[in-house]
Amino acid sequence: MLARPRRNRKSAALRGMIRENRVTVDDLIYPLFVTDGKKQKSEIASLPGNYRLSIDLLLKEVETCMKLGLKSFILFPVVEEALKDKEATYSYSKKNFYLKAIKELKKEFPESCLISDVAMDPYSSDGHDGYVEDGKILNDETLPILADMAVAQAEVGIDVVGPSDMMDGRVEFIREELDEAGFEEVSIMSYTAKYASAFYGPFRDALDSAPKSGDKKTYQMDPANKWEAIREADLDEAEGADFLMVKPALLYLDVIYLLKEQSDLPIAAYNVSGECAMLIAAAKNGWLDYEKAMPEMLLSIKRAGADVILSYFAKGFAKLVKEGKV
Numbered sequence: 001m002l003a004r005p006r007r008n009r010k011s012a013a014l015r016g017m018i019r020e021n022r023v024t025v026d027d028l029i030y031p032l033f034v035t036d037g038k039k040q041k042s043e044i045a046s047l048p049g050n051y052r053l054s055i056d057l058l059l060k061e062v063e064t065c066m067k068l069g070l071k072s073f074i075l076f077p078v079v080e081e082a083l084k085d086k087e088a089t090y091s092y093s094k095k096n097f098y099l100k101a102i103k104e105l106k107k108e109f110p111e112s113c114l115i116s117d118v119a120m121d122p123y124s125s126d127g128h129d130g131y132v133e134d135g136k137i138l139n140d141e142t143l144p145i146l147a148d149m150a151v152a153q154a155e156v157g158i159d160v161v162g163p164s165d166m167m168d169g170r171v172e173f174i175r176e177e178l179d180e181a182g183f184e185e186v187s188i189m190s191y192t193a194k195y196a197s198a199f200y201g202p203f204r205d206a207l208d209s210a211p212k213s214g215d216k217k218t219y220q221m222d223p224a225n226k227w228e229a230i231r232e233a234d235l236d237e238a239e240g241a242d243f244l245m246v247k248p249a250l251l252y253l254d255v256i257y258l259l260k261e262q263s264d265l266p267i268a269a270y271n272v273s274g275e276c277a278m279l280i281a282a283a284k285n286g287w288l289d290y291e292k293a294m295p296e297m298l299l300s301i302k303r304a305g306a307d308v309i310l311s312y313f314a315k316g317f318a319k320l321v322k323e324g325k326v
């Protein structure tokens with residue numbers, strides 16, 4: 001036998017030498033849920049180990065993460081029902097605790113990279129990402145609201161805005177409004193290929209943001225479609241996006257691969273709440289080994305072509321790195 005692939009696997013040193021992909025802490029973005037008040041910490045039942053935190057505790061959490069080498073965070077607001085309305089006005093209100101959280105985090109940790117969520121659903125009394133009229137999600141009426149939200153976030157120091165709503169034309173609209181307000185340095189991480197997935201369940205529990213009626217199928221992509229992701233990517237690129245995101249990640253590895261082949265922009269992949277919850281539940285039952293399965297999950301996303309991974313496992317992974325386990 002001339003060719004024996006096993007020869008290159010015979011020692012850890014050799015395996016390390018020819019390893020094609022590695023996940024590093026630099027690749028990871030850690031999602032955090034922010035709530036109003038003080039000393040507030042409540043666990044998300046369907047995503048154990050993840051919490052809704054008030055700003056004081058959020059600052060502590062970010063400090064802990066930074067010590068583990070994590071530098072990038074994506075923040076989501078948990079808004080009480082009384083503050084929600086049809087136009088999501090609280091999203092850009094000067095009183096918004098989410099904007100205050102961004103401001104305080106940036107002041108405390110100027111070297112961090114803070115990413116925001118731009119979509120109406122955490123603030124919408126309809127629970128949709130866009131403006132609803134007669135049961136319809138209106139596209140062009142939503143755009144100015146998203147832009148107001150993005151500019152308000154830029155004003156308090158956000159590094160990257162993350163439009164997660166899937167309205168047509170929003171990247172261009174937000175880019176123009178940001179530039180007009182003097183924020184040409186604020187980046188846009190666009191949720192380019194965001195699918196109408198059943199795997200956002202724990203996230204919607206965390207925010208209590210499920211749609212009050214209907215579903216998100218008229219704006220989020222059909223899970224059956226792959227080529228359509230290229231169309232979305234071409235548009236986002238032309239509209240000035242700095243990152244293209246695929247979401248969910250694990251169930252859409254083929255789409256990550258496709259966009260990485262098609263585009264020169266960095267590709268982000270969102271390892272969503274439901275994907276992480278499956279592994280957490282299996283590990284809790286003793287069915288999977290968390291310390292081995294979790295890094296393998298992140299690696300699969302990297303191998304598919306993601307440059308950046310958003311994952312609820314970011315902190316857990318950074319801990320394993322620190323302990324020398326990966």
Ligand code: PBG
Pocket residue numbers: 117119121129164165199200201202203204216271272273274
């Ligand atoms: C909504 C938004 C969702 C997530 C991020 N932003 C849910 C949705 O579209 O309903 C899901 C993230 C996750 O499941 O981890 N703008």
